[in-house]
Every structure is written in structure tokens, then in C-alpha cells.
Amino acid sequence: MIEDRPLIYKYLRHDKKFPHVWCPGCGIGILLGSLIRAIDRLEYTKDEIVLVSGIGCTGRLPVYVDFNTLHTTHGRALAFATGVKLAKPDLKVIVIMGDGDATAIGGNHFIHAARRNLDLTAIILNNSIYGMTGGQYSPTTPYGQKATTAVYGTVEQSFNISQLAVCAGAIFAARGTVYHVRLLDTLIEKALQKNGFGVVEVISQCHTHFGRLNKRGNQVEMMKWQRDHAVPAEKAKKMTPEEMTDKFEIGILVDREAPTYLDEYAKVRERAKASLPAPAESREEKEESDRREASDRH
Amino acid sequence: MKTVDKKEPKAELVQGNEACAAGAIAAGCRFFAGYPITPSSEIPEKLSIRLPQVDGVYIQMEDEIASMGAIIGASLAGAKSMTATSGPGFSLMQENLGFACIAEVPCVVVNVMRGGPSTGLPTYPAQGDVMQARWGTHGDHPIICLCPSSVRECFTLTIKAFNYSEKYRTPVILLTDEVVGHMREKVVYPEPGQYEIIDRVKPSVPPEWYLPYEDTSFGVPPMGIFGEGYRYHVTGLIHDIRGFPTLRQDEIEPFLQRLFRKISTHFEDIQMVESYQVEDADLVLIAYGCVARSAHRAMVEARAQGLKVGLMRLITIWPFPRRFVEPLTRAKKTLLVPEMNMGQISREVKRVNQGMTSVLTLNKIDGTIIYPREILARIREEMKK
Numbered sequence: 001m002i003e004d005r006p007l008i009y010k011y012l013r014h015d016k017k018f019p020h021v022w023c024p025g026c027g028i029g030i031l032l033g034s035l036i037r038a039i040d041r042l043e044y045t046k047d048e049i050v051l052v053s054g055i056g057c058t059g060r061l062p063v064y065v066d067f068n069t070l071h072t073t074h075g076r077a078l079a080f081a082t083g084v085k086l087a088k089p090d091l092k093v094i095v096i097m098g099d100g101d102a103t104a105i106g107g108n109h110f111i112h113a114a115r116r117n118l119d120l121t122a123i124i125l126n127n128s129i130y131g132m133t134g135g136q137y138s139p140t141t142p143y144g145q146k147a148t149t150a151v152y153g154t155v156e157q158s159f160n161i162s163q164l165a166v167c168a169g170a171i172f173a174a175r176g177t178v179y180h181v182r183l184l185d186t187l188i189e190k191a192l193q194k195n196g197f198g199v200v201e202v203i204s205q206c207h208t209h210f211g212r213l214n215k216r217g218n219q220v221e222m223m224k225w226q227r228d229h230a231v232p233a234e235k236a237k238k239m240t241p242e243e244m245t246d247k248f249e250i251g252i253l254v255d256r257e258a259p260t261y262l263d264e265y266a267k268v269r270e271r272a273k274a275s276l277p278a279p280a281e282s283r284e285e286k287e288e289s290d291r292r293e294a295s296d297r298h
Numbered sequence: 299m300k301t302v303d304k305k306e307p308k309a310e311l312v313q314g315n316e317a318c319a320a321g322a323i324a325a326g327c328r329f330f331a332g333y334p335i336t337p338s339s340e341i342p343e344k345l346s347i348r349l350p351q352v353d354g355v356y357i358q359m360e361d362e363i364a365s366m367g368a369i370i371g372a373s374l375a376g377a378k379s380m381t382a383t384s385g386p387g388f389s390l391m392q393e394n395l396g397f398a399c400i401a402e403v404p405c406v407v408v409n410v411m412r413g414g415p416s417t418g419l420p421t422y423p424a425q426g427d428v429m430q431a432r433w434g435t436h437g438d439h440p441i442i443c444l445c446p447s448s449v450r451e452c453f454t455l456t457i458k459a460f461n462y463s464e465k466y467r468t469p470v471i472l473l474t475d476e477v478v479g480h481m482r483e484k485v486v487y488p489e490p491g492q493y494e495i496i497d498r499v500k501p502s503v504p505p506e507w508y509l510p511y512e513d514t515s516f517g518v519p520p521m522g523i524f525g526e527g528y529r530y531h532v533t534g535l536i537h538d539i540r541g542f543p544t545l546r547q548d549e550i551e552p553f554l555q556r557l558f559r560k561i562s563t564h565f566e567d568i569q570m571v572e573s574y575q576v577e578d579a580d581l582v583l584i585a586y587g588c589v590a591r592s593a594h595r596a597m598v599e600a601r602a603q604g605l606k607v608g609l610m611r612l613i614t615i616w617p618f619p620r621r622f623v624e625p626l627t628r629a630k631k632t633l634l635v636p637e638m639n640m641g642q643i644s645r646e647v648k649r650v651n652q653g654m655t656s657v658l659t660l661n662k663i664d665g666t667i668i669y670p671r672e673i674l675a676r677i678r679e680e681m682k683k
Contacts, residue, residue, distance in 0.1 A: 017542060050524050052371075063531055063542060068524040070374065071533035072367065073397050079364035083371025083379065084524060086355045087329050091375065091525050109367075112360040265355065272350035 004033060011036045011046070013066050021060050025219030027178035027204030028058055031125055034181060035094070036065065038189040050093045052081040054106060057131040057206075058098035075106030078113040081120050089119070089262050092192070099126040100138040103159050107139070114168035117196045118261040123188065124161055124199065127206040135209030146213045165199040166254045172198035173254045178205070179226040180250060190252065196260045203230070203248070309486045314452040314479045315382075318408060318472070319344035320487060321456030322380050326495060327406070328354035329379035331368035333361055333387060336420045337476040338410040341382035362387035366394035369405045373398075374532060376523040378460055382408035385418060385427055388434070395469055396435035397534045399557070402511070402521070404463035404498055406456070408472045410479040411587075413665050422665035423476035425587055428642035431471045432616050438554065440561040442568055443471040443616035447590040449483035454493065455613070461496040462568060466560055467518050473615065475638075477588035477667055501528055511553070512539045517560030561617060570613035571622045575601065579608030581632040581681060584623065584647055586612040589636050589668050596673035605681050618646045627654040634676060636660035636668050 008014060022028050039049060049067040053059040055074035062069035068091075072080045077095045085093045102110050102124045113120060129147055130136040137147035139159045146153055165173040172194040176184040184202065191198035205211060205222035216222050233251035236244060312320075319341050322330070330349055332342040346356040355372070359365040362383055369379035383391060388409045398405055411427045413419025427434075431443045442462050446455045452474060459470040501508045501520040510530040512519050522528030535543040536550050544550065561568065574597060576582055585593035590611040600607040610626065612619060626633060632655060635644035644659040651657050660676050662668045 016540070046529060047525060047527055050375075063533070066529055068529050069531045070371070070524075071531065071535065072370075073393055073534055076363060076367040076394060079359065079367030079394075080371035080374075082357070082359070082364070083329065083331060083368035083373070084375045085371075086357060086368070087372035087375035087377035087379070088525050108360050109364050112364070265350070269350040269353065272347065276351055 004037070007036050007040055010040070011065050011067075013064055017064050020064055022057060023208045025205075025207055026057070027127065027202070028061060028125060030178040030181060031123070031184070031202050031204065032061055032064070034184040034188050035123065037185050038192055041189060042192055044092055048090065048092050050081070050084050050091050051096065052077045052084065052093060053096040054098070054101040055132075056098040056101050058096055058125045059101060061096050075101055075104070076109065077101070078106060078109040078120070078122065082113065082116075082118055085118055085120055086262070093120050094192070095120055095122045097122065097124050098131075099124060099128065099140040099159075099161065100130050103139045103161055103164065111164070111168040114165050114170040114197050114199070116261045117169060117171060117258055119195055120197055121191045121194070122165075122197070122199045123191070123202065125202045125204050126161055127204045127210060128158075129206050129210040131206045131209055135206075135213060141210075145210075148209070148213065161201045162199065162253050165201075169197075170199045170254065171196040171256050171258050172252075173201075174199070174252045175201045175203065175248070175250050177203040177226040177230055177250060179223045180230065183250065187252065190255070194255075196258055203250075309484045311482050312449060312485050313340060313482050314446070314449045314474060315340035315410065316344050317449045317452040317485060317487075318382070318456045318474070318479075319348065321453040322406070322460070323348050323352065324453070324487075324490065324493070325378065325457040325460035326497070327378045327380050327460060328352065329369060329372035329377040330355070330381065331357045331359050331365040331372070331379070332381045332383065333359055333365050335362075335384045335387045337412055337479050338382045338384045338387075338408065340479070341408060341410075362390035363393060366391040366398075366407070370394060370398050370401070370403045373403045373405050374524050376526070378404070378464070380406040380408065380460075382410065384410050384412045384420075385414045386416065388427060388430065392430075392435040396437060396439065398469040399435065399439040399441070400437075400534055400536070401532050402467035402519070402557075403469070403532075404467055404521075405469050406459045406463055406472060407469055408456075408474065411473065411475040413663075419665045421476065423588060423638060423667060424663065424665070425475060425589065425638040425642070426663075427473065428615060428637075428639065431473050440468070440558050441471060441616050442466070442468060442561065442614070443473050444570075444613060445473045445586045445615050446478055446613075447587055447611060448478070449481060450485045451613075452478065453485065453487060457493055457495070461494060464498040465496050465518070466564065467498065467521055468561065471616075473587070475587050481588075500526070505529070509539045510541045511537060513552070513556050517556060517563060565617060565621065568614055569617060569619040569621065571619050572611040572613060573622075574609040574611070576608035576610060576626070576631075578606055579631055580606045581634060581677060582608040582610055582626050583673065583677075584610050584612065584633055584635045584643070585637070586615055586643065589638060592668050592670045593636055593673055595670035596677060599670065599674050600677050603678075605677060607677055612643070615643065618650070620650050623647060623650050627651045630655050632656050632658065632680065634658040634660060634673075634680070636662075636673050636676070638662055638668060
């Protein structure tokens with residue numbers, strides 16, 4: 001805590017935007033702490049960081065930090081981030097989303113961003129519920145659990161966000177919790193260092209809604225639940241599916257290398273420039289190719 | 299006819315959509331994100347070839363929602379950016395179009411209109427998106443919308459659209475239609491230097507003094523670019539002059555008032571019309587887009603028959619060029635508005651008219667263009683009474 005104080009003054013818009021909107025005991029602040037520690041250790045300048053978010057409790061995170069911050073529409077953070085990164089590849093673009101933001105309304109953008117492997121870091125805070133709107137069930141609310149729109153229990157199967165990222169092609173996927181803070185620091189640091197699309201899923205508590213509706217206790221009880229149900233990825237491999245039924249893996253799930261979208265697009269630019277005709281004959285050739293194109297189409 | 303000097307570039311036979319793509323490159327567009335949709339697809343096709351040649355980026359997104367988001371992101375990072383679509387895609391873009399309005403992010407959206415509603419008539423023309431262009435995204439907001447009638451104008455108005463978007467920090471809609479988009483005409487593109495290019499004004503104060511949404515005498519605050527030292531907050535929430543969300547009444551209203559004022563105090567710069575033989579006319583046609591071409595022909599034929607007919611072609615349709623239309627109503631000229639919808643611009647003309655003169659409509663929604671003979675017949679019916 002004490003060692004964080006200089007970081008708070010360095011990175012937070014402490015004289016402008018506080019107090020914040022989050023409930024006391026919310027995990028989003030812990031994630032924010034991990035994020036600025038990771039950024040500080042990697043020595044990025046504030047000017048080169050662009051923090052992009054969507055809508056919801058998690059979407060409010062960028063307003064508190066002194067980077068280039070972009071608070072977009074619900075679910076669209078990755079689409080905006082794609083434009084930022086492509087227009088200015090030197091920027092380090094970090095995208096913060098909630099579970100509903102990233103996998104419900106933004107699910108399509110999420111899988112396509114993973115597929116493209118543009119150099120973005122997506123951090124998804126998963127608290128299994130829509131917090132800001134008052135505790136409605138989300139794509140990650142576990143089967144049978146209660147929400148303000150599922151008072152009889154939800155009957156939908158939930159998403160496994162990290163596995164979804166892996167299947168969609170993310171080159172780095174990891175899961176942490178806000179209880180295991182040291183691990184979370186490391187995971188975010190690793191994700192930021194990856195050249196390509198990296199995902200960190202952060203299991204967090206919404207004691208205000210999820211905890212209250214499902215009798216999970218207060219924020220401390222819910223963090224104890226994270227401690228007792230998280231299994232390191234290495235250990236989980238040796239466990240049987242039965243042993244894993246009410247557990248979840250934490251740690252790095254996938255870490256591989258692949259050419260990024262910008263690496264590939266550099267080739268497109270080369271080919272495009274090579275196809276430019278010599279200036280003198282350009283117009284004739286262009287007309288000829290246009291004619292050919294037109295006749296092809298009819 | 300003007301004799302063509304041999305040094306001058308030759309005329310080309312190009313399509314409206316191709317001219318639009320060429321106009322974008324000429325305007326300095328270096329980022330395009332889109333999703334394929336008829337009848338706009340030639341624009342992304344051409345730009346996917348041209349943009350990588352000039353160190354720009356073409357990307358095909360997963361849908362039109364993402365396309366609109368990506369061009370806003372690119373613009374915030376300093377690139378002039380554009381997307382192109384048609385009706386169904388334009389519906390999907392409305393969400394983030396509103397974001398571009400409130401966060402004041404310059405960008406250009408081309409909507410090549412086809413018949414609707416819904417999937418409608420993918421390959422047939424219509425002018426049914428006029429009101430959607432004005433009010434499609436939720437909430438009160440101003441917008442600029444331009445409407446070309448020829449292939450050359452697809453080129454010049456695309457440049458204009460970029461200029462307005464940069465100058466006023468607003469999304470600009472280029473509303474073309476299937477006829478103008480797919481029609482081929484002989485065009486001599488103007489050379490660079492023959493058209494004006496406007497770039498956004500960037501802040502010149504030290505970063506710690508920068509107030510990203512502060513009112514200025516022009517009404518448009520200078521725009522900081524991500525990565526250039528001016529760190530600020532961009533949000534779709536109503537914000538104060540520092541860019542931070544606000545719920546204070548004394549900040550909400552001044553912000554929204556400025557959004558409107560930055561457009562409304564510059565109508566003279568933004569509103570464009572072209573008038574033909576309006577002075578002595580008893581009846582004036584008011585038309586836009588492909589229908590303006592038929593209207594022009596109908597006017598020429600009516601004049602040949604001794605009927606005093608004029609034409610006012612709307613180039614800017616939003617903000618509606620009231621200051622040009624109002625004098626016609628005062629002069630008690632009969633107005634006839636042919637359009638390929640059930641009366642979206644004629645309603646606007648009637649609003650301006652306020653009972654001063656008679657406003658007639660000619661509406662066609664069968665997926666075909668309004669022919670000159672149809673307009674002429676309507677003129678004769680009216681003037682031979």
C-alpha cells in the first residue's frame with residue numbers, strides 16, 4: 001500500500017476525478033492498481049498509453065488515470081482500439097472491458113480482434129453480472145445462479161472467457177483473480193509485453209449484486225471464495241474433470257508467437273506499392289485495367 | 299466546348315463510387331474501415347487498392363458497428379478516416395455516429411442509398427434515408443449531410459465532406475444513391491492545388507493548459523491527437539470543458555448549445571445549392587441527388603415549351619438550406635419537390651414555407667428513378683390549369 005502511493009500520484013487524475021463511482025470493496029480498484037504497477041515497471045510513458053474502455057462499472061476505469069483515455073460505447077471498445085492502433089502503431093493500446101461488455105454486446109468484436117491478432121491488450125474484468133445497471137444476469141453468470149432478471153435462477157450456460165479467447169486465436173490468454181494480486185501483476189505485465197492480441201481475464205467480486213442475490217457474503221467472503229476455488233494452470237492439468245467441477249484455472253493458459261496484423265499489413269503495403277505503374281504510362285494502364293475490370297463484372 | 303490542352307490530363311470514364319474513393323484519397327483520407335454492402339462496395343474495393351499505396355490503412359471489420367468505431371478511433375489518433383455503406387449498414391452505424399457527434403471526432407460516412415426499409419431493394423435506388431441521415435442516431439444533435447448529383451461531384455463533395463468534418467469536428471454524411479454511385483460519366487479530376495484541403499486545428503498551448511472541450515470564438519475547440527502529448531479524456535457521456543463526465547446543469551446545456559452553435563453560426567459556409575433560371579420562374583423544382591438530373595432535363599424541356607420553370611438543386615441537405623428556399627416562398631413561386639421517398643425533403647420545404655405559397659410533391663417509391671417526362675407531366679398539369 002505504502003509503495004503504491006507514489007504511483008497513485010504519478011498515474012491517477014487524483015486532483016480531478018475523485019471520489020470514484022465504485023462500491024467500497026469492488027475488485028476494479030485492485031485491477032487498476034495491478035495495471036498501473038505493470039505499466040510503471042515496463043516504463044511506458046504516459047503519452048504512449050491509450051486506455052480504451054466500453055460501458056459499465058469497468059468502463060469507468062480510464063477516466064481516473066492520466067493517459068490518453070477513450071470511454072467508448074457499450075461493447076465497442078475493441079473496434080475503437082483497432083482504429084487507434086492501426087492509425088498510430090507506436091501507441092500502446094490497452095482495452096478494459098467487463099464481462100457483459102466483452103462477451104455479450106461486444107462478443108463479435110472480441111472474437112474478431114483475437115482472430116486478427118492486432119497488437120492490443122484486452123483486460124476483461126469478470127464479475128459474473130451487470131453491476132452498473134443493477135445486477136442483471138450476464139453471459140458469465142453461472143448456470144442456476146440468481147440475478148435481478150433471473151430471480152428463479154439463470155438457465156443459460158456461461159461463457160469461459162479465456163477459453164473463448166484461445167479458440168478465437170488469441171496468442172496470449174491468462175486468467176487471474178483480484179485475490180491473487182501478485183499473480184495478476186505478473187499476468188498483466190506479460191500480456192503488455194506480448195506482440196499481438198493478449199487477453200487477461202480477471203475474476204472479481206460484485207458483492208453488491210451477485211454476492212447479495214446469491215448469498216455469497218460480503219467482499220471478503222467472496223475473495224476467500226476466489227482463494228479456495230482457483231487452481232494454478234499447471235496443477236489443473238493433473239486434476240480430473242470431477243476434481244475441477246467447482247474450480248477454475250488461473251495463470252497463463254496460452255502463450256505463443258504469431259505475426260501480428262501490422263506485420264502482415266506491411267506486406268500488403270509492399271505489394272500495393274510494387275503494383276504501382278511507372279508514372280509515365282500510368283493513365284493508359286489504369287484505363288486498360290478499368291476496362292478489363294468492368295467487362296469482368298458484366 | 300472548351301478545347302483540351304494536350305498537357306491536361308485526359309478525361310476518364312468512372313463510376314460515382316470510384317470518384318468518391320478518389321476524392322477520399324485526394325482529401326487526405328488514410329484510414330478506411332468498412333463492411334461490404336451493395337451498392338457501396340466499389341468504394342471499399344478501390345480504397346483497399348489505393349490506401350496501402352499511400353501508407354494508409356484499409357480494414358474490413360466484422361460489421362458496420364465496428365467500422366464506425368474503428369474510424370473514430372483512427373481519427374482520434376490523427377488519421378482522416380472514412381467508412382461507406384448503404385441503408386442496413388447505415389442503421390448499424392447510428393450508435394457510434396452519435397459518439398462522433400458528442401465527442402466531436404471528425405470522420406466521413408458515405409451512405410449510397412438503396413430502397414428500404416430493412417434489406418429492401420439492394421440494387422435499386424431510393425432516397426429514403428434523408429431523415430435517417432438527420433435524426434438516425436438518438437438524442438438531439440446537429441449533422442452535416444451533402445448530396446452529390448454527378449460523378450464529378452462525388453469526387454468534389456467527398457473532399458468537401460472531409461473539409462467540413464475537420465473544420466467543425468463533426469461527422470459528415472455523404473448521402474449518394476444507387477444511380478449516382480453506379481453511373482459512369484466522363485470526368486476530368488481536378489489536380490491537387492485546384493481544390494481546398496482543410497486539416498483540423500491542433501492545440502498550440504502547453505499540454506497542462508489544454509482544455510479539450512473549451513468554447514472558442516469559432517465554436518470548435520482545437521483537437522488533441524493521441525500520442526502527441528495532450529492527454530485527455532474522450533467519452534460519449536456529456537462532459538465538461540476538460541472532457542470529464544458531468545451531471546451539472548450549468549455544464550450540460552452550454553455544452554449541447556455549443557454543439558449546435560458551431561454548425562448554426564456557419565450556415566453560410568456549409569449550405570450549398572445550385573440555382574437554374576429561378577429568377578423569372580413561376581414554378582421552381584427543388585431536387586437533390588439523382589433526381590436533380592431528371593429535374594434539370596424537365597426544366598429545359600418545360601422552358602422549350604414556354605413554361606417558366608426553374609430549378610434549385612440542393613447540395614447540402616442538412617442543415618437544411620432554409621436561407622435559399624425561403625426567398626422562393628416569399629416570391630410566391632410554386633414549388634415542386636420530386637423525390638424518391640414519400641416526402642422527406644418536401645416536408646422540410648413545407649416547414650420553411652409556412653403557407654406562403656403552394657408546395658407540390660412528386661413521390662416515387664417503386665425502385666426506379668423519377669424520369670424527366672414524369673416531372674414534365676406534373677409541371678404541365680400544374681401550369682396548364
